Amino acid sequence: MTTYLLKGVSLLGRDRTDLLLADGRITDASTAGAEVIDADGLVALPGLVDLHTHLREPGREDAETVESGSRAAALGGYTAVCAMANTEPVADTAGVVEQVWRLGRAAGLVDVQPVGAVTVGLGGEQLAELGAMAGSAARVRIFSDDGHCVADPRVMRRALEYVKAFDGVIAQHAEEPRLTVGAQMHEGSVSVRLGLAGWPAVAEEAIVARDALLAGHVGARLHVCHVSTAGSVEILRWAKRSGVRVTAEVTPHHLLLTDASAESYDPVFKVNPPLRTAEDIAALRAALADGTIDAVATDHAPHAVEDKECEWDYARPGMLGLETALSIVYQNGGLDWDQIAERMSRTPARIAGLADHGRDPVPGAPANLTLVDPQARWRVDPTALASGSRNTPYAGMALPGRVVHTFLRGEPTVFEGKATR
Amino acid sequence: MIRHLLSAADLDAGTATEVLDTAARMDEAIADREVKKLPTLRGRTVVNLFYEDSTRTRISFEAAAKRLSADVINFSAKGSSVSKGESLKDTALTLQAMGADAVVIRHPASGAPYQLAGWVNGSVLNAGDGTHEHPTQALLDAYTMRSRLGRVDGLSVAIVGDVLHSRVARSNVLLLSALGAKVTLVGPPTLLPLGIEDALASGTEVRYDLDEVLPGVDVVMMLRVQRERMEDAYFPSAREYTRRYGLDGARLRALPEHAIVMHPGPMNRGMEISPEVADSPRSTIVEQVANGVSVRMAVLYLLLGGAK
Incomplete structure (x- = not known):
C-alpha cells in the first residue's frame, strides 16, 4: 500500500498541516518513503457521505450503474453513499441489497451502503423483511420507500417500531399521495400560470407532522428525506424541541432553485419534491445553518435522455447531484468548511451508522477524506460528468470549489480531479 | 411581429390589436371575393399537429390556412407513428425535415408547444396545451x-x-x-x-x-x-x-x-x-366559431406572411 504525504492542507479550512496516509488510516508515523502530494491550500474535509443516492442498478443501467454513480460520487468528494431502494427489482430483500453492496465493493470508488425498502415492492402495504436486510452482509440500517411515501399511518407506525430492534431508521419521502394526484410542480402562482398541476407544500408538511408524532409516540428514529418547505422546517423545529428522535436532510437544489425554473417547461427542473419558492429557500438555508436540518443529501437521480427530453407531464422527476453538491452548498449554504463537514459528512455518517466515515482527517482516523480547492471555479458541462446521465439543472453555471483529490481508506479514488478507476 | 404564438402573454396590447384589426380586414377581403381565398400564403406549409381530438379547432385552423392558400398537412396523433410511441422531439424533427413553415399544435400536456418551438425552425402556434393556454x-x-x-x-x-x-x-x-x-x-x-x-x-x-x-x-x-x-x-x-x-x-x-x-x-x-x-x-x-377562422387567418398571416 502506498503511503501518501499531503503537504500543506488546510484542515477544515483552518490550520495548515501535513497529513500522512498509511495503511488506510491517517497516522503520525514516519513520513519516510511516502509519496509527497503538494496540497498547498487545499481544504481537507472528511470524505462526504450522501444519505440519498439513486444508483439505478439493478434495472436502469442505461441511466446509471453502481460503478458510474460511484465515480460521480468520488469526483464530488464523497467516500460513502446510501443507495436508494427503488431499483428494478426493488431492494426489498437481503439478496438485492447484498447485490448492490457487492457491486459497490467491486467498483471500489466509494462505500456503497444500500438502503432497504420499507415495504414489499414499495407498495406501502406489507413490511419488507427488514430484519433480513439488517442482518445481511450489507448491514442495512436505513429503510426507505423513497419515491413513494409510506402513506398508511399504521404501516408507518409499525415500521418505525420494528426497526428499533436493530437501531434502524425509517427515511420517509414525505408526500401525502392523495394531495398530489397528478402533481407536476409546486402549487403556487407559477403553477397557476403554467397550467401544471400543483404539489402543495401541505402534502409534505402533513406527513412530516404525522410522522414526527408517530416517532415520538413509539420512541423510534425518523429521518425526513429532502425537506422542501418552510412549514416542514417549523414542524421539525417543534419536534426536535419536543424530544422526538428526528433527523432531516435538504438537497442542494432545494437550497438554490425556485419553482420559476419551470417556466421554461424544461423537465430537467422537474423533481420530487418540487422546487419551491424563495421564501422556502431562505427557511431551508437558515434551518441548515442552525441544525434544524441535519444534513445535505443529494437525491442524485439520473434519468435517461428519453425520460427527460419530452413533455413536462411525462418526464420523470429528479436531477443529478453528486458532482455538484459540494460546490452548490459552498456557494449557497452560508456555511464555513467546518459546518460543511458537519452537514455533509459527520452527521450523515452518524445517521447512516457508518463508523469509518464522517471522521475528521486527524491521526488515528480512517483515511476517508477529500481535498477541495476553494479558489477554483469550474463550469458545469453535462457531457463531462461521470454520471451515466446528463440531467443536471446547473448546466453552464460556473461554480466555486473543485474537488481535487478524494481518498478512500488511504487510496486515491480521485487524483488531480480525475477518477483513478 | 412575434415568431411563435405560445401564450396570450406573448401579445401586448399593440400586437393583440394588430391581430384583431388584421382579422377584421380578412373578413372584409373575403366578403368581397367570389372565390373565398386569398393568395397570401401560397407555397407555405402549415402542419396541424393534433395530439388530442378537437375537430372544431383543427378544422378552424385548416379553414384559416386554406383560405390563405397555404398547403395544409393534418398530422393526427391517432393512427400515426405517435401512437406507436414516437416522441414529440422525433415528430418535431420529422416535421422540420419536411419543411413545415408553421406547426399548429394541440397537446394534452401543458407546455408542449414551448418544447416544440425549441426543436423546429418554423413558427409554432399553440392551439391548446393541457390546462395551460389556448x-x-x-x-x-x-x-x-x-x-x-x-x-x-x-x-x-x-x-x-x-x-x-x-x-x-x-x-x-x-x-x-x-x-x-x-x-x-x-x-x-x-x-x-x-x-x-x-x-x-x-x-x-x-x-x-x-x-x-x-x-x-x-x-x-x-x-x-x-x-x-x-x-x-x-x-x-x-x-x-x-x-x-x-x-x-x-x-x-x-x-x-x-x-x-x-x-x-x-x-x-x-x-x-x-x-x-x-x-x-x-x-x-356560433359567431365565435366564425370569428375563429378570421382570427386564425390573421395570426397565420402575421406569423408567416409578415416574416417574408
Whole structure:
C-alpha cells in the first residue's frame, strides 16, 4: 500500500498541516518513503457521505450503474453513499441489497451502503423483511420507500417500531399521495400560470407532522428525506424541541432553485419534491445553518435522455447531484468548511451508522477524506460528468470549489480531479 | 411581429390589436371575393399537429390556412407513428425535415408547444396545451366582444366555471386584461386555483357568487364543466353545480340589456348553460366559431406572411 504525504492542507479550512496516509488510516508515523502530494491550500474535509443516492442498478443501467454513480460520487468528494431502494427489482430483500453492496465493493470508488425498502415492492402495504436486510452482509440500517411515501399511518407506525430492534431508521419521502394526484410542480402562482398541476407544500408538511408524532409516540428514529418547505422546517423545529428522535436532510437544489425554473417547461427542473419558492429557500438555508436540518443529501437521480427530453407531464422527476453538491452548498449554504463537514459528512455518517466515515482527517482516523480547492471555479458541462446521465439543472453555471483529490481508506479514488478507476 | 404564438402573454396590447384589426380586414377581403381565398400564403406549409381530438379547432385552423392558400398537412396523433410511441422531439424533427413553415399544435400536456418551438425552425402556434393556454381562443373571444360591443377596453367580463382546468380561461385573463378589460373569475372555490388573482394579471377578481356578479357585467363567458369532476370532489353533484353556477333563463334576465353570453364550446347543455340561454340572441356561440377562422387567418398571416 502506498503511503501518501499531503503537504500543506488546510484542515477544515483552518490550520495548515501535513497529513500522512498509511495503511488506510491517517497516522503520525514516519513520513519516510511516502509519496509527497503538494496540497498547498487545499481544504481537507472528511470524505462526504450522501444519505440519498439513486444508483439505478439493478434495472436502469442505461441511466446509471453502481460503478458510474460511484465515480460521480468520488469526483464530488464523497467516500460513502446510501443507495436508494427503488431499483428494478426493488431492494426489498437481503439478496438485492447484498447485490448492490457487492457491486459497490467491486467498483471500489466509494462505500456503497444500500438502503432497504420499507415495504414489499414499495407498495406501502406489507413490511419488507427488514430484519433480513439488517442482518445481511450489507448491514442495512436505513429503510426507505423513497419515491413513494409510506402513506398508511399504521404501516408507518409499525415500521418505525420494528426497526428499533436493530437501531434502524425509517427515511420517509414525505408526500401525502392523495394531495398530489397528478402533481407536476409546486402549487403556487407559477403553477397557476403554467397550467401544471400543483404539489402543495401541505402534502409534505402533513406527513412530516404525522410522522414526527408517530416517532415520538413509539420512541423510534425518523429521518425526513429532502425537506422542501418552510412549514416542514417549523414542524421539525417543534419536534426536535419536543424530544422526538428526528433527523432531516435538504438537497442542494432545494437550497438554490425556485419553482420559476419551470417556466421554461424544461423537465430537467422537474423533481420530487418540487422546487419551491424563495421564501422556502431562505427557511431551508437558515434551518441548515442552525441544525434544524441535519444534513445535505443529494437525491442524485439520473434519468435517461428519453425520460427527460419530452413533455413536462411525462418526464420523470429528479436531477443529478453528486458532482455538484459540494460546490452548490459552498456557494449557497452560508456555511464555513467546518459546518460543511458537519452537514455533509459527520452527521450523515452518524445517521447512516457508518463508523469509518464522517471522521475528521486527524491521526488515528480512517483515511476517508477529500481535498477541495476553494479558489477554483469550474463550469458545469453535462457531457463531462461521470454520471451515466446528463440531467443536471446547473448546466453552464460556473461554480466555486473543485474537488481535487478524494481518498478512500488511504487510496486515491480521485487524483488531480480525475477518477483513478 | 412575434415568431411563435405560445401564450396570450406573448401579445401586448399593440400586437393583440394588430391581430384583431388584421382579422377584421380578412373578413372584409373575403366578403368581397367570389372565390373565398386569398393568395397570401401560397407555397407555405402549415402542419396541424393534433395530439388530442378537437375537430372544431383543427378544422378552424385548416379553414384559416386554406383560405390563405397555404398547403395544409393534418398530422393526427391517432393512427400515426405517435401512437406507436414516437416522441414529440422525433415528430418535431420529422416535421422540420419536411419543411413545415408553421406547426399548429394541440397537446394534452401543458407546455408542449414551448418544447416544440425549441426543436423546429418554423413558427409554432399553440392551439391548446393541457390546462395551460389556448391563445387563439382568447383572440377570437376578444374579436367577438369587439364586434358585438364595439370595444374590449373597459368591459367587465365574468368567466364562470372550471377555471382550474381551463386553458381558455388562462389565455382570456391575460389577453383581456392586456386589452383593458376587467376580468372576474367566478366558480366554486375548488375550481378556482389558489392565488389566481395575482398569478396572471393584476386586477383579476375572484368571486364565488354568480348572482352577485351578473348585474354588473358586459360579458359572461361560460366554461365547459366536465361532469366527471364531481368524482374528484370538486363539487357534490352536477345538479348542485348547475343550481349555483349554471346560466339559465332567470340569470340571463339578471344581466344588463346589452350584455352578451359566450361559450368556447363544446357546450354541456343543461350543465353550465341551459338550452334557452345557448340559443338566445344574446349568445355569441356560433359567431365565435366564425370569428375563429378570421382570427386564425390573421395570426397565420402575421406569423408567416409578415416574416417574408
